Amino acid sequence: MNIQNVVVFGAGTMGHGIAEISALANYDVTIVDVDEDVIKKALQKIEWSLKKLESKGKIGDYKDVLSKINTTTDVNAAKDADYVIEAIVEKFEIKSELFRKLDKIAKPECIFATNTSTLPISELAKATNREDRFIGLHFFNPPTLMPLVEIIKGVKTSDETLEVTKSFAKSIGKDFVVVKKDVPGFLVNRINLRVFIEATRLVEDGFDIEEVDATAKYRLGMPMGIFEVIDFSGIDVVYYASKVMKARGFNFVESKLIEEKFKAKEFGMKVGKGFYDYPKAGYFRVKVRRDKAYRISPVKLMAPAINEAAWLIRNDVASKEDIEKAMKLGMNYSIGLLEMADNFGIDRVVNALNEKAKEKGFDEYKPDELLLKMVEENKLGKKSGEGFFKWKFKKQCFGYISYEKRDKTAWIVMEREEKLNALDREMWDGLHKALNKAEKDEDVSYRYHW
Secondary structure, rough: OOEEEEEEEOOOHHEEEEEEEEOOOOEEEHHHHHHHHHHHHHHHHHHHHHHHHHHHHOOHHHHHHHEEEEEEOHHHHHHHHEEEEOOOOOOHHHHHHHHHHHHHOOOOOOOEEEOOOOOOOOHHHHOOOOOOHHEEEEEOOOOOOOEEEEEEEOOOOOHHHHHHHHHHHOOOOOOOEOOOOOOOOOOHHHHHHHHHHHHHHHHHHOOHHHHHHHHHHHOOOOOOHHHHHHHOOOHHHHHHHHHHHHOOOOOOOOHHHHHHHHHOOOOOOOOOOOOOEEEOOOOOOOOHOOOOOOOOOOHHHHHHHHHHHHHHOOOOOOOOOHHHHHHHHHHHOOHHHHHHHHOOOOOHHHHHHHHHHHHHHHHHOOHHHHHHHHHOOOEOOOOOOOOOOOOOOOEEEEEEEEEEOOOOOEEEOOHHHHHHOOOOHHHHHHHHHHHHHHHHOOOOOOEOOO
């Protein structure tokens, strides 16, 4: 199927961003919105963005791209569309009504894509007579900068629709992950909510917000702290998304902390107050102190998210490779979530989940069957040579000193607890040999000395 005419419904942040990148890819684009003022502001923002690209030499005359974009308030603009992307308000009834109208207007071969981040693709598709040509195409904010999209199959989405959408995503310069089953939260938001909820529970248990964020930034290598991300996304957005996901069957106990912030209308950066205070509404980065990073276990913070990833793999919702790509490109993780798990050790992840299940009594902490099977088969991660992925592994002992090569990381461990690892001549000799070994292993890029 050849796509040339793209019609985007919704001129808000997501809609005008999607329209801009589609025009940059040389598609003929029409933006449709019920509000003329919103359309006017959208065009101003697109023009500003294109002028910036022109000034940096990334495009030629910005007017050539702008000329590819038309705007209207008339829903009948969909009659010539090859591909429709819906990016309107996140309410099921309103989206369904729009698709019901569009189904009567658009060509039979036209594909409908929804940018929803939480609503069920298969249920929205039922508003049309083209369930096989209906798909989820979830962009991340802002669409002009974020390199990833989630492509979500509905129950009846055809393979042809999936392939056309993959090609379209590539054509507008996006990498993609495929969510093979229409589950609540899809992939990224499903994992994110586990991280968000666990972060709030750690605070409820007595840790402070900065400790959580320092752990995320300085020990896990995340670009922003967990509470920074929630403030940036909007506490109201997280609150509503969690409500929708729970209503669809996502198993979790809701966060008291998020609910308190929501009821107080402390929605985050956009209002000047959330988990942090901001000088005024808008985008600001908070200062998170590095010395606050050492009281919280990174394993305990991330174990629920890893457990969720295992569920996604076991239920054939997403591949291991797509989960890694989603968290690195969609959330800017420095390494993938599953590699993180392999670094921790799958047994440690399971132990952290069991401890939390015993402490809280919540079903959501029950270790997934896949994790339990991995522990049983000694697929513990880098320390055993295989976890979610296979890794180079070797071990050598120098008396009471063990040297482990876990992929590109050297671990030197003192193993004489009965003598409290006292550093006598024998221990010093073993350490010297192990350190020399680490220096000679040319592909070792990280070295941990315990």
